[in-house]
Amino acid sequence: MNALSEIKYRFGQVLKEMVEDASDLLEMIRPAQDSKFGDYQANCAMPMKNLVGKSPRQIADEIISKLQIDDLCQSVEVAGPGFINLTLDDNWLKAKLTDSLQDPRLGIKPVQTPGTYVVDFSSPNVAKPMHVGHIRSTLIGDALSRTLRFVGHEVVTDNHLGDWGTQFGMIIYGYKHFVDKEAYANNSVEELGRLYKLVRQIMDYHTAVAKLPALHEQLTQQQNLLLELEANQPTGDKAIDKKLKKDIGRLKSKITEQEEQIAELESKIETIDRNQDQHARALKHKNIGTDVLNETAKLHSDDTENLALWNEFLPFCREDIKQIYDQLNIEFDYELGESFYHSRLAGVVDSLNEKGLSRESEGAICVFMDNYETPMIIRKKDGAFLYATTDLATIQYRVEKWQPTAILYVVDHRQHQHFEKLFDAARLWGHDDVEMTHVSFGTVLGDDGRPFKTRSGDTVGLQGLLDEAVQRAAQLSGELNSAMNEETLTEISKVVGIGGLKYADLSQNRSSDYKFSYEKMLALKGNTSTYLQYSYARVQGILRKGDVDIETLRSQPVAFRFEKEIERKLAVNLIRFGETLDEVLVDYKPNLLTTYLFDLAQTFSVFFENCPVLKSEDDHLKRSRLQLCDLTARTIEVGLSLLGIDVVEKM
RNA sequence: GCCCCGAUAGCUCAGCUGGAUAGAGCAACUGACUUCUAAUCAGUAGGUCGCAGGUUCGAAUCCUGCUCGGGGUGCCA
Numbered sequence: 001m002n003a004l005s006e007i008k009y010r011f012g013q014v015l016k017e018m019v020e021d022a023s024d025l026l027e028m029i030r031p032a033q034d035s036k037f038g039d040y041q042a043n044c045a046m047p048m049k050n051l052v053g054k055s056p057r058q059i060a061d062e063i064i065s066k067l068q069i070d071d072l073c074q075s076v077e078v079a080g081p082g083f084i085n086l087t088l089d090d091n092w093l094k095a096k097l098t099d100s101l102q103d104p105r106l107g108i109k110p111v112q113t114p115g116t117y118v119v120d121f122s123s124p125n126v127a128k129p130m131h132v133g134h135i136r137s138t139l140i141g142d143a144l145s146r147t148l149r150f151v152g153h154e155v156v157t158d159n160h161l162g163d164w165g166t167q168f169g170m171i172i173y174g175y176k177h178f179v180d181k182e183a184y185a186n187n188s189v190e191e192l193g194r195l196y197k198l199v200r201q202i203m204d205y206h207t208a209v210a211k212l213p214a215l216h217e218q219l220t221q222q223q224n225l226l227l228e229l230e231a232n233q234p235t236g237d238k239a240i241d242k243k244l245k246k247d248i249g250r251l252k253s254k255i256t257e258q259e260e261q262i263a264e265l266e267s268k269i270e271t272i273d274r275n276q277d278q279h280a281r282a283l284k285h286k287n288i289g290t291d292v293l294n295e296t297a298k299l300h301s302d303d304t305e306n307l308a309l310w311n312e313f314l315p316f317c318r319e320d321i322k323q324i325y326d327q328l329n330i331e332f333d334y335e336l337g338e339s340f341y342h343s344r345l346a347g348v349v350d351s352l353n354e355k356g357l358s359r360e361s362e363g364a365i366c367v368f369m370d371n372y373e374t375p376m377i378i379r380k381k382d383g384a385f386l387y388a389t390t391d392l393a394t395i396q397y398r399v400e401k402w403q404p405t406a407i408l409y410v411v412d413h414r415q416h417q418h419f420e421k422l423f424d425a426a427r428l429w430g431h432d433d434v435e436m437t438h439v440s441f442g443t444v445l446g447d448d449g450r451p452f453k454t455r456s457g458d459t460v461g462l463q464g465l466l467d468e469a470v471q472r473a474a475q476l477s478g479e480l481n482s483a484m485n486e487e488t489l490t491e492i493s494k495v496v497g498i499g500g501l502k503y504a505d506l507s508q509n510r511s512s513d514y515k516f517s518y519e520k521m522l523a524l525k526g527n528t529s530t531y532l533q534y535s536y537a538r539v540q541g542i543l544r545k546g547d548v549d550i551e552t553l554r555s556q557p558v559a560f561r562f563e564k565e566i567e568r569k570l571a572v573n574l575i576r577f578g579e580t581l582d583e584v585l586v587d588y589k590p591n592l593l594t595t596y597l598f599d600l601a602q603t604f605s606v607f608f609e610n611c612p613v614l615k616s617e618d619d620h621l622k623r624s625r626l627q628l629c630d631l632t633a634r635t636i637e638v639g640l641s642l643l644g645i646d647v648v649e650k651m
Numbered sequence: 652g653c654c655c656c657g658a659u660a661g662c663u664c665a666g667c668u669g670g671a672u673a674g675a676g677c678a679a680c681u682g683a684c685u686u687c688u689a690a691u692c693a694g695u696a697g698g699u700c701g702c703a704g705g706u707u708c709g710a711a712u713c714c715u716g717c718u719c720g721g722g723g724u725g726c727c728a
Contacts, residue, residue, distance in 0.1 A: 375725065
């Protein structure tokens with residue numbers, strides 16, 4: 001039991017005598033905001049004023065008089081309007097640290113009631129290159145899975161691949177028309193990638209050519225409309241004038257958007273026109289758009305040839321994305337993509353129909369629900385199924401197979417409404433005893449605050465980003481460690497570069513939008529994983545230099561001593577690791593862990609400056625400090641590992 | 652139109668679901684490497700928490716209205 005939950009428990013014993021339901025009040029016990037208030041503070045006395053009818057300070061006094069907490073806290077005081085400030089007992093703290101020192105799990109007990117968590121994350125479309133848009137789901141999902149597992153839950157990670165969509169129609173079409181047999185034999189993954197891009201280009205070209213005139217016309221209309229609106233004189237009626245101003249503003253931004261879109265399409269056309277071969281090829285494949293859809297449709301209706309091609313391509317596509325996952329050191333227990341559920345979709349619709357939950361409307365099969373204006377469509381009027389159908393089938397399968405306590409969907413916030421509907425529908429369907437949570441996160445934006453694109457209108461490829469991260473780390477490592485051998489430097493660069501990238505993402509509150517910047521993603525100083533890795537490496541440096549036998553240090557501990565204030569502060573920080581993990585899992589927020597670790601490392605840095613370990617006044621103090629060092633390093637190591645980030649011994 | 656999300660230091664963002672004097676990092680400025688790793692540390696400067704009301708002992712946090720931005724909104728995922 002960690003300090004916070006122990007304190008809450010003790011307060012609970014008292015509060016249950018005073019109020020009916022103490023649970024909200026217990027949530028008001030938290031780490032002290034300022035160390036001058038002690039280590040923890042209870043803010044529950046103030047709101048109890050109305051429940052109990054005494055002054056908050058009287059209530060606080062009453063709580064304290066009944067509280068049995070002497071073994072845990074050396075001081076409990078009322079302050080200000082009725083805060084209860086708690087300071088942990090040094091002996092308790094030391095005993096706790098000693099436990100952690102001897103425990104590979106750092107004193108963190110597995111949860112008492114383990115659940116089964118299915119974590120659905122990453123889920124890229126295979127056969128398309130992965131880009132920055134995939135990074136958040138992948139990293140957040142991985143970090144949450146690792147954390148859930150560490151605290152003792154059963155975790156099933158499942159990569160719900162997009163492996164059944166139009167992109168396969170595209171590469172099937174590409175393969176049938178453009179394949180370079182030799183290249184395909186030599187490097188299938190690369191050739192398939194080339195085919196995808198090629199078909200994409202030609203399709204975009206034709207779409208652009210077809211859409212452009214209409215867009216131009218629309219633009220002209222909008223510009224004319226703008227002139228008209230701007231010609232209006234103020235009427236003097238505030239409401240009308242305001243609306244006019246608003247309309248003009250909207251129209252202007254719409255026009256800008258339109259102009260950008262036109263520019264983008266024109267550049268796509270130009271790319272093809274510039275190259276004679278490409279141009280000729282594009283002209284030859286005028287109907288590529290519908291043809292690709294046909295190839296997709298044939299695949300979905302089990303056409304033998306296309307199905308065979310799909311079966312042939314899929315392993316290559318998986319190999320392709322696996323390369324990225326390997327670099328990120330991410331693994332999945334399952335990769336049950338959309339195709340896996342293909343055969344179950346009709347059954348889903350039948351089942352919903354039978355239960356009277358869905359019905360036909362305008363030719364489509366829809367689930368209508370209270371609270372929603374629009375229905376969830378599970379079968380289109382042309383008979384095809386949608387992702388809602390697949391998602392329902394997936395829920396059904398997961399519940400049958402794993403009987404999970406919770407299914408977590410790590411997916412960006414734009415799909416929020418979809419998941420709300422999905423979960424409601426699933427509950428109506430009978431899956432009402434499983435927690436279903438949309439762990440949503442913000443969009444990756446560019447400098448302009450719009451969804452991120454490069455100047456050419458493409459997204460930033462993930463592979464390029466990883467390479468750049470490792471390369472920047474390599475450069476800095478080389479500068480700082482000229483004496484190190486090549487192999488070590490390569491290892492460090494990988495760990496530091498990839499770690500930095502992951503940390504940059506995970507340290508951000510997942511719900512806010514994400515403004516992409518190379519500087520931020522690849523930063524190697526300040527609040528970064530590098531800082532934590534550096535702290536770890538510094539400890540290892542001390543242990544090396546002091547020729548410390550780590551096994552003895554851990555198995556034969558000496559009593560901890562807090563000679564300076566900072567040592568105690570470090571100690572308090574160390575024992576908070578467990579409660580931090582609890583916090584992370586309340587709302588599935590990995591950034592609470594990065595904040596904790598950064599804080600711990602900062603505290604360690606102060607300790608490092610002020611407490612020479614190897615030159616301590618006496619041997620006992622030296623041992624005590626070495627123990628603090630070891631605990632710090634291990635907490636950082638384990639904490640980072642839960643974020644999917646590695647450490648190195650030297651850097 | 653309707654529905655969601657957001658607006659905090661020059662920049663990028665935290666802020667633990669209502670607590671005590673609003674915090675980091677970057678950028679800027681001043682200092683610290685013959686010392687256990689300077690990928691670091693100590694310090695300075697930087698704020699009308701979008702605006703206006705309200706709720707109460709107490710509001711960046713909750714409510715209402717407004718402004719601005721993003722997203723979603725019946726057959727894409």
